[in-house]
Amino acid sequence: MKSEIIFESGDHKWIVLGRDTSKKDEVIDTNEYIIVSNGEAMLLDPGGIEIFPSVLAEITKYVSIEQIKVIFASHQDPDISSSLAMWLDLAKHIKIYCPWLWTGFISHFGMGTDFILNPIPDEGLELKIGDKGSTVFLVPAHFCHSPGNFSVYDPKANILFSGDIGAALIPNDAPLYVDDFASHIKYMEKFHLRWMPSVGSLRQWVRRVRNINPNIIAPQHGSIFVGENVHKFLDWLDNLEVGKWEMGAEASDINKAVWMKWKK
Ligand SMILES: [Fe+2]
Numbered sequence: 001m002k003s004e005i006i007f008e009s010g011d012h013k014w015i016v017l018g019r020d021t022s023k024k025d026e027v028i029d030t031n032e033y034i035i036v037s038n039g040e041a042m043l044l045d046p047g048g049i050e051i052f053p054s055v056l057a058e059i060t061k062y063v064s065i066e067q068i069k070v071i072f073a074s075h076q077d078p079d080i081s082s083s084l085a086m087w088l089d090l091a092k093h094i095k096i097y098c099p100w101l102w103t104g105f106i107s108h109f110g111m112g113t114d115f116i117l118n119p120i121p122d123e124g125l126e127l128k129i130g131d132k133g134s135t136v137f138l139v140p141a142h143f144c145h146s147p148g149n150f151s152v153y154d155p156k157a158n159i160l161f162s163g164d165i166g167a168a169l170i171p172n173d174a175p176l177y178v179d180d181f182a183s184h185i186k187y188m189e190k191f192h193l194r195w196m197p198s199v200g201s202l203r204q205w206v207r208r209v210r211n212i213n214p215n216i217i218a219p220q221h222g223s224i225f226v227g228e229n230v231h232k233f234l235d236w237l238d239n240l241e242v243g244k245w246e247m248g249a250e251a252s253d254i255n256k257a258v259w260m261k262w263k264k
């Protein structure tokens with residue numbers, strides 16, 4: 001697993017982890033982010049059980065477990081939340097925040113631990129990183145793609161963590177930062193057309209993010225958008241007609257075959 005500092009100013013920094021070549025091929029690659037602020041850390045979308053040992057080993061190059069005060073889970077998917085109980089098992093002091101809509105579902109990943117989840121209300125939350133760290137904002141991103149979903153905005157770094165919005169299935173040697181937006185589209189398009197169910201919700205999120213005007217948009221999969229590419233990305237989303245997926249002929253045939261079998 002690789003890691004890199006993507007922002008640093010005084011006692012405030014962002015680190016991205018990802019491009020894990022040791023993971024199994026069938027496990028989707030994810031980016032994990034850590035914000036370290038005044039010696040206290042917040043972990044954003046910590047990843048699944050499969051990659052927990054690699055994430056833990058890489059994170060401890062930057063912070064100790066004691067320094068991690070908050071873990072944020074943007075939504076319920078296993079590539080984000082299935083490791084949560086393992087983190088709590090390791091350090092009971094960590095406060096985990098996840099959408100209220102998913103607390104009962106994510107609790108299925110509890111694995112017998114004392115699994116306390118702090119619910120994020122639909123309208124979002126202002127969240128302080130530990131006692132000494134700065135404040136970040138949990139920004140509503142519902143139905144993009146999950147019906148209960150949040151982005152994270154850090155005003156101090158002017159970075160927005162966008163979760164699955166902007167997710168791209170890229171080759172392992174793709175650059176950390178998007179360099180040519182036009183050629184990056186092919187890695188994002190299919191993902192967004194299949195996973196994003198609502199044009200209205202996506203347009204709302206883009207409006208919200210334009211108002212915030214971050215310098216960096218950091219997704220949970222794929223390369224990071226900086227500067228001009230942030231605007232190109234938001235413009236691209238604004239013109240994307242999601243939620244219109246129809247099952248292709250091949251899938252219909254399979255479905256028909258299964259249905260005929262059930263009918264017998
Ligand atoms: Fe997801």
Ligand SMILES: [Fe+2]
Pocket residue numbers: 077079163164167220221
């Ligand atoms: Fe994801």
